[in-house]
Amino acid sequence: MKFCATCGGAIEQRVPEGDDRRRFVCGDCGEIHYINPRVIVGCLPEHNGKILLCRRAIEPRHGYWTLPAGFMENGETTAEGAARETLEEAAATACNLRLYRLLDVPHISQVYVFYRCGIEEGRFGIGPESLETRLFDEADIPWDEIAFPTVTEVLTEFLDDRKQNVFPVRHSVISLPDKFRKH
Amino acid sequence: MKFCATCGGAIEQRVPEGDDRRRFVCGDCGEIHYINPRVIVGCLPEHNGKILLCRRAIEPRHGYWTLPAGFMENGETTAEGAARETLEEAAATACNLRLYRLLDVPHISQVYVFYRCGIEEGRFGIGPESLETRLFDEADIPWDEIAFPTVTEVLTEFLDDRKQNVFPVRHSVISLPDKFRKH
Ligand SMILES: [Zn+2]
Ligand SMILES: [Zn+2]
Incomplete structure (x- = not known):
């Protein structure tokens, strides 16, 4: 995942606040894109x-x-x-x-x-x-x-x-x- | 879903060839983005x-x-x-x-x-x-x-x-x- 599906911004991988694992997070709009089983x-x-x-x-x-x-x-x-x-x-x-x-x-x-x-x-x-x-x-x-x-x-x-x-x-x-x- | 997570291209909704339901498909790279339960x-x-x-x-x-x-x-x-x-x-x-x-x-x-x-x-x-x-x-x-x-x-x-x-x-x-x- 490289781009935010919502705003097209660049995706970064980091641990969001209050979470304990790395997620795909949009650098522009901040949306967290979860990948689930x-x-x-x-x-x-x-x-x-x-x-x-x-x-x-x-x-x-x-x-x-x-x-x-x-x-x-x-x-x-x-x-x-x-x-x-x-x-x-x-x-x-x-x-x-x-x-x-x-x-x-x-x-x-x-x-x-x-x-x-x-x-x-x-x-x-x-x-x-x-x-x-x-x-x-x-x-x-x-x-x-x-x-x-x-x-x-x-x-x-x-x-x-x-x-x-x-x-x-x-x-x-x-x-x-x-x-x-x-x- | 508006943008392709892989290439950043614009997403359109259509039925891909060989499929029977509408999917999110990238107009640029052609990737089909499935949304699952x-x-x-x-x-x-x-x-x-x-x-x-x-x-x-x-x-x-x-x-x-x-x-x-x-x-x-x-x-x-x-x-x-x-x-x-x-x-x-x-x-x-x-x-x-x-x-x-x-x-x-x-x-x-x-x-x-x-x-x-x-x-x-x-x-x-x-x-x-x-x-x-x-x-x-x-x-x-x-x-x-x-x-x-x-x-x-x-x-x-x-x-x-x-x-x-x-x-x-x-x-x-x-x-x-x-x-x-x-x-
Ligand atoms: Zn975004
Ligand atoms: Zn694409």
Whole structure:
């Protein structure tokens, strides 16, 4: 951030009075421009015991499989956003959404919210951000080609939970592997 | 948003190619500046059966009682943020944090995440954003002076859950009252 979105003035980085961390502050009008974590909302759609995955037509992780998910938009709820992403990426209408997982990914300042859901009439297609979409039996899930560690974690836990038919809402943190950490 | 934070160019509002909603787009460098919902993280701190509330020293809702909560910062987890707010507003060290509530407030594009917690050694004080902090018995909670509907909802559900000693992680939506809705 170099320029103030409000007045066009030059941005400086400093700790504002009464604060305890560096912020982007406008040198001209004094406005403080906060940068906040982003929310990613998604679904884990299940139909006849199979799980709907999408193969990504976009970067990052082009060609890898993922659950339908994306950035939450202003003015919508987490559930509405999760359903919207499912429609956009897999042309499927999510139904019976139930909160399932909250995942923190602090090194990239993201919070993931996943809902379990069904697929209306079992119908789905291929959205513009997908190369392919498919219902997977547990045995066929392409574990080596999953796009993101968040998706691997949610899928793994879901399959475990399904054995007991109990789906507690859990929270966890996805950490950066040690080798990537700053010391 | 009037100016591009990257190049200082003039911002226009339009639907970018491949998108389906209006965004802030720079007329000079073409950068799309997304505005995303914000996450508010907070604690419901309990000690010896009493609940810790803070009376706000800041706007909005100056003088009203609230649970310790505030905007999540980049680089932290939701639990770390909730603990940080508890330390900042009530000088209390949160312990034994357990995810409790996800609340959507779509008309202001906010997502609230609340954790239940204890207070280390039962010690607390008054942070710079609080006029007063106090442990309340259920019977003494100042229901008419609670700052936000989210706090009223979380407190009400917690007291209900406590009767059963079962604390399921729930999700709900706080809607704008009908009289304030745009038609
Ligand atoms: Zn400015
Ligand atoms: Zn620009």
